[in-house]
Amino acid sequence: MDVSFLLNGESIALTGVDPTCTLLEWLRADRNLTGTKEGCNEGDCGACTVMMIDTDRRVAINACILLLPQLQGKSIRTIEAISAPDGKLHPVQDAMITHHGSQCGFCTPGFIVSMAVAHANGDKDAETALSGNLCRCTGYAPILRAARAASDMPVPEWMSDPSLPETPAEPLIPETAQSLADLYFANPDATLVAGATDVGLWVTKGLQKINSPIFLHQVAELNNVTQTDAGLRIGAGVTMDQMLLLMTDRHPSYAEMLRRYGSVQVRASATLGGNIANGSPIGDNPPPLMALGATLHLRQGNRRRDLVLEDFFLDYGKQDRAPGEFIEAVTVPDQPDRLAVYKLSKRFDQDISAVCGAFNIVVDAGQVSKACIAFGGMAGIPKRATAVENVLIGRPWNEDTIAATWDAWESDFSPLSDMRASADYRLTTARNMLTRYFIADIGGAVDLKEVTA
Amino acid sequence: MTHAKPLPHDAARLHVTGAARYIDDIPTPRGTLHLAFGLSAIASGRILAIDLSMVRAAEGVVAVLQAEDLPSACDCSPSAHDEPLLSDGTLHYIGQPIFLVVARSHLAARKAAQLADIAYDKTSPILTIADALAANSRFEDGPRIWERGDPFPAISDARHQLDGSIDIGGQEHFYLEGQAALVFPQENADMVVHSSTQHPTEIQHKVAHALHLPMHAVRVETRRMGGGFGGKESQGNALAIACAVAAQATGQPCKMRYDRDDDFMITGKRHDFRISYQVGFDDQGQIAGLSFRQYARCGWAQDLSLPVCDRAMLHADNAYYLPTIRIESHRLRTNTQSATAFRGFGGPQGMVGIEAVMDQIAAYLGLDPLDVRRKNYYNAPSKKGRRRTPYGQIVRDFALHEMTDRLMDTSHYMERRNAIYQWNAKNPVLKRGLALTPVKFGISFTLTHLNQAGALVHVYQDGSISLNHGGTEMGQGLFQKVAQIAASRFGVGIDLVRITATDTSKVPNTSATAASSGSDLNGMAVAAACDTIRSRIAAHLAGKYGGTPRGVIFADGRVIAADANLSFAEAAQSAYEARVSLSSTGFYKTPKLKWDRLRGAGRPFFYYAYGAACSEVVIDTLTGEYRILRADLLHDAGASLNPALDIGQVEGGFVQGAGWLTMEELVWDNKGRLQTHAPATYKIPATGDTPPVFNVDLWDAPNPEATIYRSKAVGEPPFMLGISVWSALQQAVAATGTGQVHLNAPATPERVLAAVERVRDGN
Numbered sequence A: 001m002d003v004s005f006l007l008n009g010e011s012i013a014l015t016g017v018d019p020t021c022t023l024l025e026w027l028r029a030d031r032n033l034t035g036t037k038e039g040c041n042e043g044d045c046g047a048c049t050v051m052m053i054d055t056d057r058r059v060a061i062n063a064c065i066l067l068l069p070q071l072q073g074k075s076i077r078t079i080e081a082i083s084a085p086d087g088k089l090h091p092v093q094d095a096m097i098t099h100h101g102s103q104c105g106f107c108t109p110g111f112i113v114s115m116a117v118a119h120a121n122g123d124k125d126a127e128t129a130l131s132g133n134l135c136r137c138t139g140y141a142p143i144l145r146a147a148r149a150a151s152d153m154p155v156p157e158w159m160s161d162p163s164l165p166e167t168p169a170e171p172l173i174p175e176t177a178q179s180l181a182d183l184y185f186a187n188p189d190a191t192l193v194a195g196a197t198d199v200g201l202w203v204t205k206g207l208q209k210i211n212s213p214i215f216l217h218q219v220a221e222l223n224n225v226t227q228t229d230a231g232l233r234i235g236a237g238v239t240m241d242q243m244l245l246l247m248t249d250r251h252p253s254y255a256e257m258l259r260r261y262g263s264v265q266v267r268a269s270a271t272l273g274g275n276i277a278n279g280s281p282i283g284d285n286p287p288p289l290m291a292l293g294a295t296l297h298l299r300q301g302n303r304r305r306d307l308v309l310e311d312f313f314l315d316y317g318k319q320d321r322a323p324g325e326f327i328e329a330v331t332v333p334d335q336p337d338r339l340a341v342y343k344l345s346k347r348f349d350q351d352i353s354a355v356c357g358a359f360n361i362v363v364d365a366g367q368v369s370k371a372c373i374a375f376g377g378m379a380g381i382p383k384r385a386t387a388v389e390n391v392l393i394g395r396p397w398n399e400d401t402i403a404a405t406w407d408a409w410e411s412d413f414s415p416l417s418d419m420r421a422s423a424d425y426r427l428t429t430a431r432n433m434l435t436r437y438f439i440a441d442i443g444g445a446v447d448l449k450e451v452t453a
Numbered sequence B: 001m002t003h004a005k006p007l008p009h010d011a012a013r014l015h016v017t018g019a020a021r022y023i024d025d026i027p028t029p030r031g032t033l034h035l036a037f038g039l040s041a042i043a044s045g046r047i048l049a050i051d052l053s054m055v056r057a058a059e060g061v062v063a064v065l066q067a068e069d070l071p072s073a074c075d076c077s078p079s080a081h082d083e084p085l086l087s088d089g090t091l092h093y094i095g096q097p098i099f100l101v102v103a104r105s106h107l108a109a110r111k112a113a114q115l116a117d118i119a120y121d122k123t124s125p126i127l128t129i130a131d132a133l134a135a136n137s138r139f140e141d142g143p144r145i146w147e148r149g150d151p152f153p154a155i156s157d158a159r160h161q162l163d164g165s166i167d168i169g170g171q172e173h174f175y176l177e178g179q180a181a182l183v184f185p186q187e188n189a190d191m192v193v194h195s196s197t198q199h200p201t202e203i204q205h206k207v208a209h210a211l212h213l214p215m216h217a218v219r220v221e222t223r224r225m226g227g228g229f230g231g232k233e234s235q236g237n238a239l240a241i242a243c244a245v246a247a248q249a250t251g252q253p254c255k256m257r258y259d260r261d262d263d264f265m266i267t268g269k270r271h272d273f274r275i276s277y278q279v280g281f282d283d284q285g286q287i288a289g290l291s292f293r294q295y296a297r298c299g300w301a302q303d304l305s306l307p308v309c310d311r312a313m314l315h316a317d318n319a320y321y322l323p324t325i326r327i328e329s330h331r332l333r334t335n336t337q338s339a340t341a342f343r344g345f346g347g348p349q350g351m352v353g354i355e356a357v358m359d360q361i362a363a364y365l366g367l368d369p370l371d372v373r374r375k376n377y378y379n380a381p382s383k384k385g386r387r388r389t390p391y392g393q394i395v396r397d398f399a400l401h402e403m404t405d406r407l408m409d410t411s412h413y414m415e416r417r418n419a420i421y422q423w424n425a426k427n428p429v430l431k432r433g434l435a436l437t438p439v440k441f442g443i444s445f446t447l448t449h450l451n452q453a454g455a456l457v458h459v460y461q462d463g464s465i466s467l468n469h470g471g472t473e474m475g476q477g478l479f480q481k482v483a484q485i486a487a488s489r490f491g492v493g494i495d496l497v498r499i500t501a502t503d504t505s506k507v508p509n510t511s512a513t514a515a516s517s518g519s520d521l522n523g524m525a526v527a528a529a530c531d532t533i534r535s536r537i538a539a540h541l542a543g544k545y546g547g548t549p550r551g552v553i554f555a556d557g558r559v560i561a562a563d564a565n566l567s568f569a570e571a572a573q574s575a576y577e578a579r580v581s582l583s584s585t586g587f588y589k590t591p592k593l594k595w596d597r598l599r600g601a602g603r604p605f606f607y608y609a610y611g612a613a614c615s616e617v618v619i620d621t622l623t624g625e626y627r628i629l630r631a632d633l634l635h636d637a638g639a640s641l642n643p644a645l646d647i648g649q650v651e652g653g654f655v656q657g658a659g660w661l662t663m664e665e666l667v668w669d670n671k672g673r674l675q676t677h678a679p680a681t682y683k684i685p686a687t688g689d690t691p692p693v694f695n696v697d698l699w700d701a702p703n704p705e706a707t708i709y710r711s712k713a714v715g716e717p718p719f720m721l722g723i724s725v726w727s728a729l730q731q732a733v734a735a736t737g738t739g740q741v742h743l744n745a746p747a748t749p750e751r752v753l754a755a756v757e758r759v760r761d762g763n
């Protein structure tokens, strides 16, 4: 494949690229740019963080699971170009020295890049901006101090973004939905690559060859968000950081869950379509989308069809998606916000859910008029708690009703035990999440994040 | 004086610009080869048949080696010669290296390593403590037992008795830079080894041994590690030996770095422990007799398990006087990764045992746990009695009474305790907990001969100083501290001092940078070397300008001898021209140590370092989730060599310790396969896990022992401040009902919820 992009301001035009070569491997091995580190090679530690500049945004991203074709048309800035060409340090670099933010230093380039991105974006929530960068030495306190100290300093002039390169057409990186539809229809065995936060790991950890990949990131329509009569139509290519913004006012609890989805780096890559299409039982978007009654828009060639989201998930590893068919968009119906999403994991931030519960319960005159409850982590697929919903609907909204759902949970779910949680724990907490929803609804204190010392 | 200044890390600028070089960043010549191990898929048994033809045929593969292709057994063990580089046909854990792939790229080597076809003869593995006890599978012939007095009558005669046990999980080091080595073959069959290791001399020794070379034929260099934490004390041996063997076989430079998942699967971790206890105490909670049984899962090879388990026994008292005590320590051999050194080296596990006892006694008597802790503290130096540890060493400078007072005051312990009590009464779902716990940690290697260090210092004729010592830099700031010492000795600014990579050809026969001893030992050795050169310069200048050598002053970059006032460079130049040697070695060995590990008696430690931590948490009783709300730490670094670097160790140690006891969970399946072998499933603390209110202070009192500038070691002790988080979680759980709190570690949300349910149900 042929790929063109900017690296630290320099135009790069690669031909005959191995589409599974990661940016990290290329930087370190081909370019001798060894400032960007490999800590895990799977998107979890942030040591490989680089800055990616696109037409409308500037993000921190993990180079270890970014495949070279995903760079098409973008500009990349690595740690080597965070200080000025004459060696003058960026304010975040100065602050990290002053505040003793590095010990062994191995995590530091990744932190510096994440900090520089947040700094350039005027993002002052250092804790969130840096939650995708692991440090084993410092305990983070000095790093957070450094980020806060630098946040009011002006962005240095050498950090201004260059204009993005012209990209010659590359057939495997389609730019319109029509060309994608045609290409995929003609090559139904191809692998679609969106954010590659799953596919990247097939390469770096599964050591797999990717069968004729088709890269989706340049398909304009997939990134569209439109308000329709049926609700908010969100393109499959919309990434989690954009999704978070979309949900902030509509469904704040959904947005708060997304704030804990992966890390800034992962959220800047991972797409809504990928999170649904992979059929994972622990994907975090399907439960809230199912609770909101979302519709999936699928397309195969020129044939389009709509599906209620839960019908897409047939069985573990099996979805209702034909060869050559792809997800175009998801529509979330407009509705008053009654949604609460609870993501349960060993670590609060940047951890895969052991259980993710989404509750959308409408109460009219003291009675439950509608209950839409969906879970991840409780079955081989994201799944509605239909039996529980049936117990709730039509009953008074009180503790007795919550208690009355006890047995229904077991008819809805028989979860598995794994390294994240035991089956018992999953079932107990799923039940307790309903209690939490109820107590929160009547004004009780249930949110850990609201407690301060 | 340059020491005691809060200077930044010597490589800070290199770190923040990405210019600091780690092993994988060292430019390599064309033709450098890359290695990967093929790993065992079974925990116990034998290889029946092995077909590596697909591996050999894979793209980019240059050679594939099995045990019989090696020049020797290539033992990797730091202790018992029980770790052949490649399996001799018997298999001891899932992840054990069976064969070695040499290929043209890292990726090619990894890919090829997947292609082996191996038939196994499986036997049933010994995985758990129960399995090991049932099979009497252990290191040493039986448990180690240390006793003082007979605790059993003391327990039964005491007013109250309790017994119980706690499981304490292990911990993956998760140094951000994985294990790595790079070997350049030289003329004469010599080898130059670059290794990410805490112990270059051990690497040199093991590589020389593997290749049947004298140690002088192997030079090991370590500029820095991207984190070590004990995980690079012995675990780097295999990579360095593999590279050296492959370099010898191919004549090419060879590099090996573990992919993160391989690093998890192959290398050792912190020992997990079960500690059971029986204790007798009075109405105030003062202990009369205590008996501990410590069971450690050591994994398949001995590695450093014996001294680790010794140190767990040595910290079974933590800060408490135990009039009668018995400690029985079982070092169990299991078919899992060979557990290894990890910050604290068994001390933390031993300490959690006694802290669990303190919390249980307090809960039983309905007392504030801090009152019970203080009741049992060793006596202050001013008081007689209650100062002898179970192994006989006298605790001479027990600072924890004053430190606890100060911390209670600055953390507002009493007010907050009461406020939390009231808050909990009003909140049915969320509960808060507060705990203040102490740390007393013994400083010195318990293997006495390791307590030595060497240094090499050169002063050049332009007055610049080059410094080398046996310690390694893994982020702790050792190089900067030692450079500050040298600068102070010569009375010059730090910019005149250049610290060079640790190198076995400059300083030989070094000990691992471990046991928190780095600056104590190497600082002293460097000071000795500097002093030798300084006296030579002084003698020369006194001879030239008059006065006595002792009267020559080195300060503020000047050297003053009688009426002459020279810059340091002029002094060096003058000495050089007078044919005075400006190069010297320095040597130090820790005094006063005397230790009999079999009897558990003597003085294993030169001194103790102290600390105290007060942590507050909030838990959610519906899911067991929790947050740390605030932590106040007070730590004793003696007269700090560099307060900024020391505070960094305290903050980082606390978070790492809290991680160990909370979210960091290692899970093996029933076949012995580690399930949490990547950061996707093994979670170390992230930014959000740092306490939002985090106050850290140093207890700045000079070490009564004559250490370098009266400082104290600070690498390991703060790790155990994290125990306060676990104890605070227990307090929060206790607030949910009347039952007995029992919270194993790591206290994952799942374990917290289970503990809440038991307390609620009143059992």
Ligand SMILES: Cc1cc2nc3c(=O)[nH]c(=O)nc-3n(C[C@H](O)[C@H](O)[C@H](O)COP(=O)(O)OP(=O)(O)OC[C@H]3O[C@@H](n4cnc5c(N)ncnc54)[C@H](O)[C@@H]3O)c2cc1C
Pocket (backbone or CB within 6 Å): A042, A043, A044, A191, A192, A193, A194, A195, A196, A197, A198, A199, A200, A216, A236, A237, A260, A261, A262, A263, A266, A269, A270, A271, A272, A273, A274, A275, A276, A277, A278, A280, A282, A283, A284, A285, A325, A326, A327, A328, A350, A351, A352, A353
């Ligand atoms: C460090 C890390 C943290 C993570 N944390 C979370 C988390 O907290 N919660 C969570 O739910 N997930 C998490 N994930 C998983 C991952 O982010 C998601 O599954 C992600 O949404 C996948 O999206 P993607 O765009 O990266 O998909 P890709 O990796 O590009 O593709 C995934 C799959 O979807 C297919 N696909 C992609 N787009 C389409 C389309 N439009 N139509 C049809 N098929 C398509 C691909 O062919 C592939 O099979 C994490 C992953 C990493 C690496």
Ligand code: FES
Pocket (backbone or CB within 6 Å): A037, A038, A039, A040, A041, A042, A043, A044, A045, A046, A047, A048, A049, A062, A063, A064, A065
């Ligand atoms: S190397 Fe860890 S996120 Fe990329």
Ligand code: FES
Pocket (backbone or CB within 6 Å): A101, A102, A103, A104, A105, A106, A107, A108, A134, A135, A136, A137, A138, B176, B226, B227, B475
């Ligand atoms: S400084 Fe060592 S991992 Fe961050």
